[in-house]
Amino acid sequence: MRLSLVVLGVVVGAAYQGEPRAQAPVAAGELKENLDLPFDAAAAIDDEEDAPEIVVLYGQVLEGDGFIFVGEGTT
Amino acid sequence: MLGVAKRRIAHSIQELSAKAEFAIVYGGFPSARPEVPAALQTFPDHGRPVAALEPAKRGAEAFLAGAPVDRMAVLIDDFRAALRSAEDLAARRKVIVYVGPGYVHDQRYEEALREIRLRNTVGARIFPIGVSPYPEADQFLKALAAQNGGTYLRVD
Numbered sequence: 241m242r243l244s245l246v247v248l249g250v251v252v253g254a255a256y257q258g259e260p261r262a263q264a265p266v267a268a269g270e271l272k273e274n275l276d277l278p279f280d281a282a283a284a285i286d287d288e289e290d291a292p293e294i295v296v297l298y299g300q301v302l303e304g305d306g307f308i309f310v311g312e313g314t315t
Numbered sequence: 316m317l318g319v320a321k322r323r324i325a326h327s328i329q330e331l332s333a334k335a336e337f338a339i340v341y342g343g344f345p346s347a348r349p350e351v352p353a354a355l356q357t358f359p360d361h362g363r364p365v366a367a368l369e370p371a372k373r374g375a376e377a378f379l380a381g382a383p384v385d386r387m388a389v390l391i392d393d394f395r396a397a398l399r400s401a402e403d404l405a406a407r408r409k410v411i412v413y414v415g416p417g418y419v420h421d422q423r424y425e426e427a428l429r430e431i432r433l434r435n436t437v438g439a440r441i442f443p444i445g446v447s448p449y450p451e452a453d454q455f456l457k458a459l460a461a462q463n464g465g466t467y468l469r470v471d
Contacts, residue, residue: 292408293335295327298444300468306336306364306406308397308439309324311379312388312415313343313353 318384320414320446325379327412331367338364338400339375342388342415353388355396362396363403390419391427398431401439409439413459417445417452424455432462440464447471 292303328337339358346354358378365371394413401409419427435441441463443456453469460467 290334293331295330295410295412297323297327297412297414298468298470300442300444300466302410302412302442304406304408304410304440305334306401306404306409307327307331307338308364308400308404308409308411309328309337309339310393310397310411310413310415311320311324311339311341311382312390312393313341313383313386 320444321379321382321384324412324414325376328367328375329372331372333366333368335367336364336404336406337367337371337375338362338403339378340393340396340400341379341382342390342393343383343386345383345386353386353392355388355393356382357396357400362400364400364405388415388418390415390417391423391430394427394431395434398434398437398439401435401437404437404439409437410465411439411441411463413441413443413456415444415446417443417448417456419452419455422451424451424458428455428458428462431459435463438464443467445469 290305292305293307295302295304295307324339328339331337340355340362341357342353342355344354344356356378358375359365359371394411397411397413401411431441441459442465443459445453445456445467448456448469456469457467459465
């Protein structure tokens with residue numbers, strides 16, 4: 241009888257895994273380990289555009305870096 | 316009116332920073348060949364754009380001061396020269412500004428539009444400013460802007 245109870249206890253214990261565990265948040269320490277990159281590891285952002293020149297001609301606002309002006313002496 | 320235009324162009328060039336590049340194409344100079352109605356001149360002489368440094372700005376001012384305002388120009392020739400200059404711009408954002416009456420020799424407006432569009436291989440944005448244009452020229456300049464990424468302004 242005692243043996244049967246022991247066997248039953250083992251079987252039930254093996255079958256019962258307890259309450260389903262909620263997804264435990266990743267510990268901050270683990271994250272840090274993955275992200276602990278050198279301070280200068282980021283690629284330099286060197287493709288930032290310079291602001292264009294702004295030319296105002298007859299109130300027309302023109303933005304660019306290179307300008308070809310075409311004039312005509314026609315009356 | 317075109318005398319005013321010259322001064323306004325000169326003023327705009329004076330305001331450019333040294334980072335900008337520019338060139339000037341000016342049509343309507345007297346032609347040495349009787350069969351050609353007008354000659355164009357460029358600043359600088361070689362037609363290639365230069366940085367907007369003080370000596371270049373002074374040169375441009377003198378060039379414009381000597382440019383005529385009472386002669387027939389050949390618009391398509393002016394644009395051919397302007398588009399060649401635009402190809403030499405190192406700048407990424409290329410702008411062509413036209414100031415004039417927009418008259419096309421022999422009324423070949425459609426041909427001129429097609430040729431300019433095809434020659435504009437560098438994607439320069441064209442901003443025409445029509446100075447008292449005739450109705451046909453007005454329509455032409457409007458289409459020129461629309462087909463080349465610019466906007467049109469009419470002044471009278």
